[in-house]
Amino acid sequence: xxxxxxNYLDKNVHVTPGQYGSPFWALVYILLVFGGVSLxxxxxxxxxxxxxxxxxxxxxxxxVGPHGLLQPIADALKLIxxxxxxxxxxxxxxxxxxxxxxxxxxxxxYCVIPFGPTHAITDMNIGILFMLGVSSLGVLGIxxxxxxxxxxxxxxxxxxxSAQMVSYEVAMGLAVISAVLMTSLNPAGxxxxxxxxxxxxxxxxxxxxxxxFFPLGFIAFFIFAVAMVxxxxxxxxxxxxxxxxxxxxFHTEYSGxxxxxxxxxxxxxxxxVSSIAITLWLGGWMRPFPNLLQGPTWDLAFSLFPALxxxxxxxxxxxxxxxxxKHPYFRIQTIxxxxxxxxxxxxxxxxxxxxxxxxxxxxxxxxxKIAVFLYLYIWYRGTFPRYRFDQLMRVGWKVLLPLGIGxxxxxxxxxxxxxxxxxxxxLVHI
Amino acid sequence: xxPVATTFFFYFLSGLAILSGVLVITRKNPVxxxxxxxxxxxxxxxxxxxxxxxxxxxxxxxxxxxGIMVLFLFVIMLVNIERSxxxxxxxxxxxxxxxxxCGLGLLFVLIYVKGKALFxxxxxxxxxxxxxxxxxxxxxxxxxxxxxxxxxxxxVAIIGAVVMAKKRI
Numbered sequence: 001x002x003x004x005x006x007n008y009l010d011k012n013v014h015v016t017p018g019q020y021g022s023p024f025w026a027l028v029y030i031l032l033v034f035g036g037v038s039l040x041x042x043x044x045x046x047x048x049x050x051x052x053x054x055x056x057x058x059x060x061x062x063x064v065g066p067h068g069l070l071q072p073i074a075d076a077l078k079l080i081x082x083x084x085x086x087x088x089x090x091x092x093x094x095x096x097x098x099x100x101x102x103x104x105x106x107x108x109x110y111c112v113i114p115f116g117p118t119h120a121i122t123d124m125n126i127g128i129l130f131m132l133g134v135s136s137l138g139v140l141g142i143x144x145x146x147x148x149x150x151x152x153x154x155x156x157x158x159x160x161x162s163a164q165m166v167s168y169e170v171a172m173g174l175a176v177i178s179a180v181l182m183t184s185l186n187p188a189g190x191x192x193x194x195x196x197x198x199x200x201x202x203x204x205x206x207x208x209x210x211x212x213f214f215p216l217g218f219i220a221f222f223i224f225a226v227a228m229v230x231x232x233x234x235x236x237x238x239x240x241x242x243x244x245x246x247x248x249x250f251h252t253e254y255s256g257x258x259x260x261x262x263x264x265x266x267x268x269x270x271x272x273v274s275s276i277a278i279t280l281w282l283g284g285w286m287r288p289f290p291n292l293l294q295g296p297t298w299d300l301a302f303s304l305f306p307a308l309x310x311x312x313x314x315x316x317x318x319x320x321x322x323x324x325x326k327h328p329y330f331r332i333q334t335i336x337x338x339x340x341x342x343x344x345x346x347x348x349x350x351x352x353x354x355x356x357x358x359x360x361x362x363x364x365x366x367x368x369k370i371a372v373f374l375y376l377y378i379w380y381r382g383t384f385p386r387y388r389f390d391q392l393m394r395v396g397w398k399v400l401l402p403l404g405i406g407x408x409x410x411x412x413x414x415x416x417x418x419x420x421x422x423x424x425x426x427l428v429h430i
Numbered sequence: 431x432x433p434v435a436t437t438f439f440f441y442f443l444s445g446l447a448i449l450s451g452v453l454v455i456t457r458k459n460p461v462x463x464x465x466x467x468x469x470x471x472x473x474x475x476x477x478x479x480x481x482x483x484x485x486x487x488x489x490x491x492x493x494x495x496x497g498i499m500v501l502f503l504f505v506i507m508l509v510n511i512e513r514s515x516x517x518x519x520x521x522x523x524x525x526x527x528x529x530x531x532c533g534l535g536l537l538f539v540l541i542y543v544k545g546k547a548l549f550x551x552x553x554x555x556x557x558x559x560x561x562x563x564x565x566x567x568x569x570x571x572x573x574x575x576x577x578x579x580x581x582x583x584x585x586v587a588i589i590g591a592v593v594m595a596k597k598r599i
Contacts, residue, residue: 129488136496141504162504
């Protein structure tokens with residue numbers, strides 16, 4: 001094999017392909033991440049419809065494939081085949097550009113997301129700053145889409161969206177700063193903005209930042225968790241696309257493929273903000289309970305989790321296969337579902353091979369944490385009623401922002417408590 | 431890692447910045463101007479990256495592109511564009527404009543001719559990994575006083591904006 005492929009595979013290389021300077025492997029990682037995120041969006045689409053339906057005591061998609069498993073593919077086909085309409089009187093250049101900006105902003109941030117100590121496309125010195133900056137470009141796409149549509153509902157949706165995103169970015173930034181402050185609690189006293197560096201700081205301090213200075217880390221995480229739902233325009237903060245008031249908000253006038261680009265961008269943004277939260281507060285790629293349950297036995301037990309997950313999925317699939325109607329009309333669907341379970345078993349068996357098992361650990365725990373966040377997103381949508389606009393603004397500016405500033409100051413004081421104590425001590429003794 | 435195709439990226443980014451800068455002042459539609467200005471700011475952020483100043487580039491994107499330009503667009507969308515497009519431009523000040531441009535051009539030519547003699551010190555190359563830390567250290571040690579003054583100024587501006595926008599407080 002040529003040198004530009006093999007040199008990164010060297011055992012002594014412990015950096016990301018971007019830092020190592022290997023364009024080939026960076027490209028491979030980009031394709032992997034892009035494909036993985038697109039696949040996750042497809043799965044999320046199906047899961048969201050099914051979970052929401054079950055929360056509302058409905059069945060959800062059942063017709064296309066067993067349990068509607070092929071529904072996302074059918075939807076994608078329908079969207080691609082639909083006519084791409086540009087409304088009369090719309091500013092066509094801006095109208096066509098807007099979904100692309102949302103998509104590019106949504107996917108560019110995956111450059112720095114650390115799926116493992118070396119499993120990131122690159123590690124930037126300004127990682128978290130880059131993520132916040134580029135993901136804030138998404139609001140431009142929304143504003144452009146709303147304005148260029150030359151219609152009332154999209155314009156109102158875009159105005160609401162820009163006001164909401166700009167307001168919640170402030171609280172979000174303050175929460176992020178308090179986590180970045182915590183990375184500087186080492187003997188050298190220098191923090192880091194790099195995504196990989198933040199997780200390594202949590203490793204070095206033997207705690208996830210959500211538990212650091214309890215409850216300060218938890219409050220900061222809570223602020224971020226609320227702000228990130230508002231940033232991605234999801235329920236209960238989905239005013240920009242409130243169906244009952246604005247039909248579909250800023251993307252009312254879009255159809256077909258361009259509409260699906262909006263959806264892809266929105267779901268990609270949901271995954272990326274969840275991974276910011278995981279990197280900053282939930283220990284990134286580290287497995288749960290690294291302190292309490294340590295030692296080789298526990299390491300082995302936790303390393304079996306990826307295989308167990310897929311065995312569990314396979315068991316669920318086989319159970320559903322058994323419960324399929326016995327009518328001959330459903331025979332192909334039953335066989336298909338069984339084959340799906342078979343694929344899960346195969347993946348689980350591959351994950352039991354020791355080399356694979358140890359290699360996927362980091363990625364597995366990161367993705368598992370993302371999955372929890374995505375489930376929470378669906379859960380919010382199923383349970384919370386939508387905020388009114390003035391309530392939304394009040395929560396953003398009068399609750400989250402002061403809370404964020406308070407947490408930031410308290411974190412600073414806690415970080416410097418020995419120095420402050422020494423200072424007071426000396427004052428008393430003068 | 432060593433930088434790749436530096437010359438190409440320099441000319442690409444500066445060309446993009448100049449082109450979109452010209453678009454900002456020639457477009458009739460203010461929304462198009464604002465979008466061109468965003469492109470200018472982004473290419474300038476790219477130039478900052480080339481100067482090994484990733485922190486400045488990141489802040490440029492967050493503050494200008496993500497914050498200020500969104501507010502610009504927000505305001506422009508509320509203005510009646512059709513009327514403002516038909517209105518005659520009242521800022522046609524050709525003479526001062528040409529004079530200012532000539533002065534700036536003369537300055538550029540002078541720097542091009544004499545610049546090497548003026549800035550004879552060798553350029554300090556700073557490792558990219560330390561840039562952000564250095565900026566923080568400088569802001570909170572050597573330049574503490576100007577930094578605090580600037581933040582006080584911003585606070586006054588915020589209070590002023592609130593006072594002007596709200597009739598009853």
